[in-house]
Amino acid sequence: MKEEIRRILEKSSRGGADTLMPVLQEIQAIEGYLSPEIISEVSKYMGIAENRIYSIASFYDQFSFVPRGRKHIRVCSGTACHVNGSEAVVQEINKQLGIKAGQKTKDGWFSLEVVQCMGACSLGPVVEINGKHYDHINPEKIRNIIVALREEGEEI
Numbered sequence: 001m002k003e004e005i006r007r008i009l010e011k012s013s014r015g016g017a018d019t020l021m022p023v024l025q026e027i028q029a030i031e032g033y034l035s036p037e038i039i040s041e042v043s044k045y046m047g048i049a050e051n052r053i054y055s056i057a058s059f060y061d062q063f064s065f066v067p068r069g070r071k072h073i074r075v076c077s078g079t080a081c082h083v084n085g086s087e088a089v090v091q092e093i094n095k096q097l098g099i100k101a102g103q104k105t106k107d108g109w110f111s112l113e114v115v116q117c118m119g120a121c122s123l124g125p126v127v128e129i130n131g132k133h134y135d136h137i138n139p140e141k142i143r144n145i146i147v148a149l150r151e152e153g154e155e156i
Helices: 003-031 036-046 050-059 079-083 086-097 139-154
Strands: 071-076 110-115 127-129 132-134
Touching: 003 036, 003 050, 036 050, 071 086, 079 086, 086 110, 086 139, 127 139, 132 139
Parallel strands: 071 110
Antiparallel strands: 071 127, 127 132
8 A cells, every 4th residue: 555545544544434535535636546445445444334435435426436537527417518518528529539438548648527517507518627627618629628638648
């Protein structure tokens, strides 16, 4: 286990179940997702059953149980976004990146998630990439964003 994660668990295990959410958030910030091994370690350190941890974490869409791409794209599919064209945005992402919701590109640079609502209905369709929000997105705008992100990736 990584030393950073061990420190998070050691400082938080004394707080019991009340500290579970912050622990999971810190770990995901480091790892990018919550692996089965991590869930098991959290369970041991905090004395909380693994199925309870999964139950709590799976309730919140901020947590992922699979590795995400370095650029994680979330597209809102709520009613307002859907009516304003979010499906066309998702189709353009599928076309540009060759992935569907829940997948990651072969190079690990991009991943895609379609979510129910981002709470920005008047700005839809809304896309979030690594926490940055883009509003009034259409296929052309998302294509330009992807091109810019690809160029950014070439600099790594």
